[in-house]
Amino acid sequence: MHSRAEWLQKRRQLAWERGRLLRDDLLTQFATTYGCSTTPPPAKIGDEIITDILGAELRFDPLPTNVFAQTEWVRGRPRVTINSRTADIRGVRDADGVQNVGKWHEVIHITDDLDTLRAGVSAALPGFEVSPRIVCYRSEGAKGSPEAAAREFWAEEAGRAAAVSFEALARTGAFRELCKAASTGSGPITGGFPLLYGAAEEIGVNTTALVKQLTLEGWIVVTKESGRNVVYVQPRLNELAGMG
Numbered sequence: 001m002h003s004r005a006e007w008l009q010k011r012r013q014l015a016w017e018r019g020r021l022l023r024d025d026l027l028t029q030f031a032t033t034y035g036c037s038t039t040p041p042p043a044k045i046g047d048e049i050i051t052d053i054l055g056a057e058l059r060f061d062p063l064p065t066n067v068f069a070q071t072e073w074v075r076g077r078p079r080v081t082i083n084s085r086t087a088d089i090r091g092v093r094d095a096d097g098v099q100n101v102g103k104w105h106e107v108i109h110i111t112d113d114l115d116t117l118r119a120g121v122s123a124a125l126p127g128f129e130v131s132p133r134i135v136c137y138r139s140e141g142a143k144g145s146p147e148a149a150a151r152e153f154w155a156e157e158a159g160r161a162a163a164v165s166f167e168a169l170a171r172t173g174a175f176r177e178l179c180k181a182a183s184t185g186s187g188p189i190t191g192g193f194p195l196l197y198g199a200a201e202e203i204g205v206n207t208t209a210l211v212k213q214l215t216l217e218g219w220i221v222v223t224k225e226s227g228r229n230v231v232y233v234q235p236r237l238n239e240l241a242g243m244g
Contacts, residue, residue, distance in 0.1 A: 012157050012216065019104070019158030022111060023165070029053050041168035043204035046103030050080055054110050058103075060084045065138075069102045071109040072133040073117035080106045089138055097206030102136070105159030109134050112158075113151060163205050164213040166240045174198030179240070182233035192231030 026049050027039045033052060039045070050058045056071075056078040063070065063083040072079045082102060087095035117132050136152065169175045178195040189195070193207075200207040214220045219240070221232040 011153070015154050015157035016161035016217075018112075018154075019108065019160070019162035022107070022158070023104070023162035026053055026107070041203040042104065042165050043097075043100040043163040043168075046100055046107070046163075049107060050103060050110070054078070054107065056080055056110055058082070065089050068098070068136045068138060069106050070133050070135045071106050071113070071117070073114070078110045078114070078117070080110070082106075091138075092206075094200075094206040097200060097204065097209070100204045101160055101163040101206060101209045104163040105136060105155050107162070108155040108158045109136075109151075112154070116151070160209050160213055164210055165203060168203040169199055170240060172199045172202040174202060175240075178233065179238040182235050182237050186235075187232075188225070188230035189233050192233070193229065196231065 023042050027042060030045060030049060030053055031037070031039050034048075042049070047058055050056050057074070057080065059079065059081045061081050061083075062085045063081065065083075065085055065088050067083055068086065068089070069080065069082045072081070080103070082099050083089070086092055086099050086102075089098075092098050113134060117134065119132075134148075134151070136155070174195045174197075178189065178192065178199065181189045181192075181195075196211060197207050200210040203210075211220070211222060215222060219234050219237050222229055223232065224230070
């Protein structure tokens with residue numbers, strides 16, 4: 001019998017696979033549409049993926065500061081609204097990066113949860129139609145029903161894996177320097193966090209998302225020593241950068 005932790009990790013891995021396969025398919029469509037041989041980091045082209053490839057509407061409007069974004073079904077197509085007040089959300093340091101990752105979260109809702117949105121339209125009484133929406137809250141406790149919580153967990157994991165592209169990371173100088181440092185010693189990486197900051201900026205994600213994905217997949221370990229956070233890196237991390 002599997003433990004809760006094992007079940008959760010299996011769900012994460014399935015979500016990561018879903019997010020990456022979907023991202024690769026959408027990037028192929030992007031490359032065909034725009035006629036490019038090398039696509040930009042996926043986190044930097046979320047707008048085009050949502051509007052040009054998926055045909056959804058994208059808006060940046062003020063939402064409550066416990067909400068990152070929402071996806072609705074409006075007049076026969078999805079509408080994604082990104083909170084224009086993201087910088088005001090508690091704990092957010094890199095609003096642009098958070099929004100970029102959030103767009104891929106909403107991409108998962110567009111592709112995986114349209115039936116939920118359409119069902120909301122069908123269930124509305126005549127004269128009382130309200131655009132059904134999936135609201136993506138900041139805190140775990142604000143996600144409502146178990147079904148909604150499961151849907152958000154899936155979109156969170158799949159969307160982050162899609163945005164934190166290892167292929168894009170491999171093209172960044174900061175990440176390659178991190179990999180090189182990891183291959184030459186077994187202790188904490190000198191300047192590890194600045195390198196992670198630089199790599200996150202180059203691929204268009206917030207550092208928290210990058211660190212979380214690398215940590216969950218066992219590539220890095222962040223711990224506190226002498227009152228400060230330090231980064232330990234698996235020596236085989238260079239496999240992700242094609243340096244192995």
